[in-house]
Amino acid sequence: MxxxxxxxxxxxxxxxxxxxxxxxxxxxxxxxxxxxxxxxxxxxxxxxxxxxxxxxxxxxxxxxxxxxxxxxxxxxxxxxxxxxxxxxxxxxxxxxxxxxxxxxxxxxxxxxxxxxxxxxxxxxxxxxxxxxxxxxxxxxxxxxxxxxxxxxxxxxxxxxxxxxxxxxxxxxxAQDADAIPLATVEIDCPSGELVLCDAITVCDGAFHDIVDLGDRRYTTASLNSAQGALNYTTAVAADYGFAEIATSNTSVSVHQRGDCLLVSEMFSHDCLEGTVAQAPDNRWVQRGGFTCDRWMTTIVDRQVAVALLTRSGVADAASSLDAWIGDEMDEVVTLSVTPGRYRVHFGPTFSERFDRFSAGVPEGPEPWLFMERVA
Incomplete structure (x- = not known):
């Protein structure tokens, strides 16, 4: 037949x-x-x-x-x-x-x-x-x-x-491929005033428009793959001095413990739908959260953000950024850390492979990234 x-x-x-x-x-x-x-x-x-x-x-x-x-x-x-x-x-x-x-x-x-x-x-x-x-x-x-x-x-x-x-x-x-390792990038936070959000949309997205990775955006740094997303984050941090971590179409919570930050799922998968995930324990403070409409988490020092907005042609970038933060306060988290250099840990299946013990993060939260001061 x-x-x-x-x-x-x-x-x-x-x-x-x-x-x-x-x-x-x-x-x-x-x-x-x-x-x-x-x-x-x-x-x-x-x-x-x-x-x-x-x-x-x-x-x-x-x-x-x-x-x-x-x-x-x-x-x-x-x-x-x-x-x-x-x-x-x-x-x-x-x-x-x-x-x-x-x-x-x-x-x-x-x-x-x-x-x-x-x-x-x-x-x-x-x-x-x-x-x-x-x-x-x-x-x-x-x-x-x-x-x-x-x-x-x-x-x-x-x-x-x-x-x-x-x-x-x-x-x-094709042969079996090695697992993609977790990665880190380092960014400078000269003012210690951080802005965390999905996207900084000042002046119709002038902040993100300045990011130009050339052909890498469609080849080695394509966001269509886990390795490409890792390469994208690495390139943005190296070329522009801020962190952009790929997430998914989700909402995230931001938790702080001194100079350490944890960005995790806002709604716990272990709880009833709609239940906001709590801070990992009493050492952590929940600073807020936002939706990831771009499937991203952006972390940038305010001084770096103002410099990039100025470079992209935004007049009075500092006032424009502050006005935007005020308008978008429900979708932006601002917080203070010690000025210095910070390391961001991230990667595919981060929640499953992240070394919680070393970072002092108990079981429960489902993190997308962990950030700590290194200098």
Whole structure:
């Protein structure tokens, strides 16, 4: 039993007509006819033991490879996996039905009439789905590994998955990646007056507009991966003298113990929804909190912030910053520490790997970062 038994010529013809009409008919056909055919075909191959899992996933986050392996393990499809495989398999099929220029050599000669061309395109599609080998003109989408930031592709050889990574000149078999270590950056706090928030939006974001990392913003310092976010924080601290730590679409609380700061989840996952997480213990003081609409926590000394705003062209930057803080007091935390140099600890899965004992943070809070004075 091959793919043609799940998706006969009549079904392909209906899909081709839908692609010509465009609009909702395309999605309707895919969801009602093609998606079920893909899933039924692959589940049949799974039952026959003909599907192979991808390797090299440890220390990586490539959703398509993970979803493929989970499908083989438990026999259920995520909607995203079916859509991914559909896009990969259908690429060019309807174009071939109309033009035939990309048909396989064995079918090109037969495609002399519109009807024959549609039939030849369907046969090509069935061959692709039966062989499951991506060298046979599958469309391979390049994905970004959510942890390492590497460019990856999910390829197939007789429906045995292969995770590939870009090595700078070609795609090669991906290997397990090392865990991304926690990191630190150091920033100067000359005034000791700190501003913590999601974003400083003085004069329509002039503060953040000055940050220009060039091509790094889209390559090594891309916020689309954990390693990229770590590199971004490191670059901003080195080039501009403040800390910008990636969080998520969440809300955070700021706690202070002398010259130590802890930024943690505002709502405890261990409590009822909406319960504000308390300070770690009586040595810590809760200074406030804010929502992370940019998925960021910004920490900057007031003197550094004024200098950057001045550099970006804001007139009377000090007064503009103070006025903005007054207007946004519910979403900005200001506090005082001893002037000096401070080290910020952060990184992926920080709450799970952070050395709480050394920092004097008991179990309970779910921190995004820890900051301490070092000089």
């Amino acid at each position: 091959g793919f043609a038994d799940h998706y006969p010529l009549a079904a392909f013809e209906a899909g081709y007509r839908a692609s010509i009409l465009g609009g909702p008919e395309v999605a309707t056909h895919q969801e009602a006819v093609f998606f079920p055919a893909v899933e039924a075909h692959l589940l049949q191959l799974r039952g026959e033991g003909r599907l192979g899992m991808a390797s090299g996933l440890a220390g990586r986050d490539v959703w398509s490879a993970t979803a493929w392996n989970e499908m083989i393990a438990v026999g259920t499809f995520s909607p995203w996996l079916t859509s991914f495989l559909t896009e990969m398999a259908l690429h060019g099929s309807h174009y071939n039905a109309e033009h035939g220029s990309l048909l396989s050599p064995e079918n090109r000669e037969a495609a002399i009439s519109p009807h024959k061309r549609v039939e030849a395109a369907w046969k090509d599609l069935c061959t692709l789905m039966d062989t499951g080998t991506t060298e046979n003109r599958f469309r391979l989408e390049t994905l970004e590994d959510g942890l390492t930031g590497e460019r990856c592709q999910l390829a197939f050889d007789n429906w045995h998955a292969k995770l590939l990574r870009w090595n700078g000149s070609a795609f090669e078999q």
